[in-house]
Amino acid sequence: MNSAATIQGVEIPTERFGHLADFPGSASDTALLKQHLNDHGYVLLRDVLDVDLVTAARSEVFGRLAEQGEIADPPGGGVATGTSRRIDPADDDGAFWTSVSEGEALRRLTHGPGMMAIMQATLEEPARAFDLIYLRPTCVGKATAMHYDYPFFAGSAQPMFNAWIPVGDVPIQDGPLVLVEGSHRFDDLIAPFLSIDYAADRSDSVVQQAAYAGSGQSDPIHLIEDRDTRLLTADFRTGDMLIISMFILHGSLDNVSPTNRVRLSCDVRYQPASQPADDGRYFGAIPSGSKGGGYGDMRGAQPLN
Numbered sequence: 001m002n003s004a005a006t007i008q009g010v011e012i013p014t015e016r017f018g019h020l021a022d023f024p025g026s027a028s029d030t031a032l033l034k035q036h037l038n039d040h041g042y043v044l045l046r047d048v049l050d051v052d053l054v055t056a057a058r059s060e061v062f063g064r065l066a067e068q069g070e071i072a073d074p075p076g077g078g079v080a081t082g083t084s085r086r087i088d089p090a091d092d093d094g095a096f097w098t099s100v101s102e103g104e105a106l107r108r109l110t111h112g113p114g115m116m117a118i119m120q121a122t123l124e125e126p127a128r129a130f131d132l133i134y135l136r137p138t139c140v141g142k143a144t145a146m147h148y149d150y151p152f153f154a155g156s157a158q159p160m161f162n163a164w165i166p167v168g169d170v171p172i173q174d175g176p177l178v179l180v181e182g183s184h185r186f187d188d189l190i191a192p193f194l195s196i197d198y199a200a201d202r203s204d205s206v207v208q209q210a211a212y213a214g215s216g217q218s219d220p221i222h223l224i225e226d227r228d229t230r231l232l233t234a235d236f237r238t239g240d241m242l243i244i245s246m247f248i249l250h251g252s253l254d255n256v257s258p259t260n261r262v263r264l265s266c267d268v269r270y271q272p273a274s275q276p277a278d279d280g281r282y283f284g285a286i287p288s289g290s291k292g293g294g295y296g297d298m299r300g301a302q303p304l305n
């Protein structure tokens with residue numbers, strides 16, 4: 001029996017598929033947030049973001065893509081046309097994708113007081129968002145392979161959390177984030193990437209190898225069967241958000257939308273504001289990103305055709 005959700009083209013067996021648990025308390029309950037993160041490695045918050053703010057960010061991003069011929073009218077529907085007039089990001093130095101990622105409405109969502117209050121409660125002190133954010137319009141047939149986040153963001157501050165924000169509804173068939181239940185306790189996968197001296201070498205190859213090694217990126221079903229666990233996800237709605245630890249194995253389901261809907265999400269990291277924000281990959285007016293080419297190097301920067 002299969003769940004109808006697919007990962008890397010394979011349907012997930014029903015007994016290996018589950019739903020993320022809704023957070024049972026208030027998004028301002030620091031003690032419960034901390035306990036839930038510790039127990040589960042994630043917190044799924046329902047209906048905590050201003051729906052108008054999320055909708056405005058969605059219209060802004062899809063409006064820019066519609067101008068490039070990639071999204072059909074009305075842009076908020078997020079339906080891909082399969083064509084694009086966009087300049088290759090290598091030919092405009094990432095300028096287009098930088099301007100979309102720095103859009104005013106998007107930043108009001110990712111760096112505004114609503115997110116900051118939730119992340120302050122999560123961090124138990126005032127939060128600082130990374131300047132570099134990962135906006136991901138993901139077409140049918142596309143997905144993110146399984147990985148741990150810590151190697152990418154190991155820097156001067158701890159703890160850090162990743163907020164995965166659905167920018168509009170993201171039902172399961174549109175390929176939302178998926179995580180491996182209990183993988184924040186897979187010490188045999190975590191210990192090797194914790195033992196690396198990232199201050200000595202933060203090159204993309206070192207970081208990628210550490211983040212993806214052993215993560216079952218080529219065969220996630222085999223990994224969860226081997227470890228007798230499940231893949232967890234949710235039907236995300238506008239206003240929801242998911243906070244995940246740097247130590248939970250995650251990726252995405254395949255986008256199999258029958259209407260060719262593009263999945264739009266944004267992932268943003270937050271750290272204590274009192275700690276150094278000096279990693280040039282993620283902070284500053286022109287963050288370089290972990291690959292070195294800034295926004296132009298991101299997967300989200302690729303035209304949608």
Ligand SMILES: O=C(O)CCC(=O)C(=O)O
Nearest residue numbers: 136144164251252265267
């Ligand atoms: O949204 C996705 O496809 C993957 C997101 C992710 O890997 C992250 O938030 O770290």
